[in-house]
Amino acid sequence: MTGQVLSEVSGVVAAEHEAALVAAYRELVTHPLPDGLLRTELLGGQNGHWRIQSLWRDRAALDAVRSAPGGAPAPRLLRDAGAEPALAVFEVKVHLTVQTGPT
Numbered sequence: 001m002t003g004q005v006l007s008e009v010s011g012v013v014a015a016e017h018e019a020a021l022v023a024a025y026r027e028l029v030t031h032p033l034p035d036g037l038l039r040t041e042l043l044g045g046q047n048g049h050w051r052i053q054s055l056w057r058d059r060a061a062l063d064a065v066r067s068a069p070g071g072a073p074a075p076r077l078l079r080d081a082g083a084e085p086a087l088a089v090f091e092v093k094v095h096l097t098v099q100t101g102p103t
Helices: 015-028 059-067 073-080
Strands: 005-012 037-044 049-056 086-091
Touching: 005 059, 005 073, 015 037, 015 049, 015 073, 049 059, 049 073
Parallel strands: none
Antiparallel strands: 005 049, 005 086, 037 049
């Protein structure tokens, strides 16, 4: 069995399209999420750099989403916001989850 993988789709989005990207991502995650998706987040950086990082149970779960009709939604969201998406996939070699106590 293969381990978890992290997909990262990144691109540069013009300032006038950033709000639409955030709204589209928020809308996307209100729908049923694909099997095997463990975590996803939209990250905004400096100079219009944006990333969608998604943690998957295994490579097969990611491949299933990428091969579905219409393809994976993350590249489409960035493309719709005027970016040229770049995809990278990383194997998770070490994982740590920090548990916090009651506040």
